[in-house]
Amino acid sequence: GIQVEQSPPDLILQEGANSTLRCNFSDSVNNLQWFHQNPWGQLINLFYIPSGTKQNGRLSATTVATERYSLLYISSSQTTDSGVYFCAVVSGTYKYIFGTGTRLKVLA
Amino acid sequence: GAVVSQHPSWVICKSGTSVKIECRSLDFQATTMFWYRQFPKQSLMLMATSNEGSKATYEQGVEKDKFLINHASLTLSTLTVTSAHPEDSSFYICSARDVRADTEAFFGQGTRLTVV
Numbered sequence: 001g002i003q004v005e006q007s008p009p010d011l012i013l014q015e016g017a018n019s020t021l022r023c024n025f026s027d028s029v030n031n032l033q034w035f036h037q038n039p040w041g042q043l044i045n046l047f048y049i050p051s052g053t054k055q056n057g058r059l060s061a062t063t064v065a066t067e068r069y070s071l072l073y074i075s076s077s078q079t080t081d082s083g084v085y086f087c088a089v090v091s092g093t094y095k096y097i098f099g100t101g102t103r104l105k106v107l108a
Numbered sequence: 109g110a111v112v113s114q115h116p117s118w119v120i121c122k123s124g125t126s127v128k129i130e131c132r133s134l135d136f137q138a139t140t141m142f143w144y145r146q147f148p149k150q151s152l153m154l155m156a157t158s159n160e161g162s163k164a165t166y167e168q169g170v171e172k173d174k175f176l177i178n179h180a181s182l183t184l185s186t187l188t189v190t191s192a193h194p195e196d197s198s199f200y201i202c203s204a205r206d207v208r209a210d211t212e213a214f215f216g217q218g219t220r221l222t223v224v
Contacts, residue, residue, distance in 0.1 A: 033212055041199055041218040048212035086151065094140050094207045098152040
């Protein structure tokens with residue numbers, strides 16, 4: 001099956017810093033989403049981005065499907081950005097396969 | 109975005125009993141629902157995919173007699189953990205999608221199950 005790897009696994013930032021999270025996948029995908037899992041476990045949809053670039057406030061994402069990766073950019077990070085970020089892909093079937101996750105901690 | 113409601117948010121049960129978790133799509137028709145399990149500090153592991161009106165498809169290694177999934181309508185899927193044991197304690201999350209519209213997936217808030 002498809003493999004989805006995220007990097008870095010852990011990231012510590014000072015408030016106000018920028019960061020880039022990466023998602024690599026081993027096969028072509030039909031869909032890709034980025035999520036933020038908050039401390040209570042809730043998954044928050046950030047981007048639905050099978051290809052191209054999208055922006056939403058301080059967050060933006062780019063997926064280069066032909067090269068099998070996606071990037072999530074966080075600018076001017078805030079303590080509320082802390083949590084785990086997952087990418088998830090759909091390949092061939094309808095099911096989402098999750099990446100390994102990036103655990104982000106933003107310090108005040 | 110669309111809303112997926114999952115209940116209960118947390119449950120404690122005794123070994124040997126069964127627990128039912130509900131997943132409802134509140135404002136869209138979910139042709140397909142997914143059930144995930146998440147261990148502490150790990151990623152989400154897909155357990156099964158259910159399509160409305162048909163049997164669920166389980167991932168390799170998931171016991172279908174232990175984790176009963178029913179998707180009786182376009183807005184409701186249930187996961188029943190039967191004869192629960194402490195090793196079944198985990199965080200369970202459902203997801204719903206309208207694959208006809210090829211839209212994004214939305215997730216419930218999760219259920220933390222503790223078996224004592």
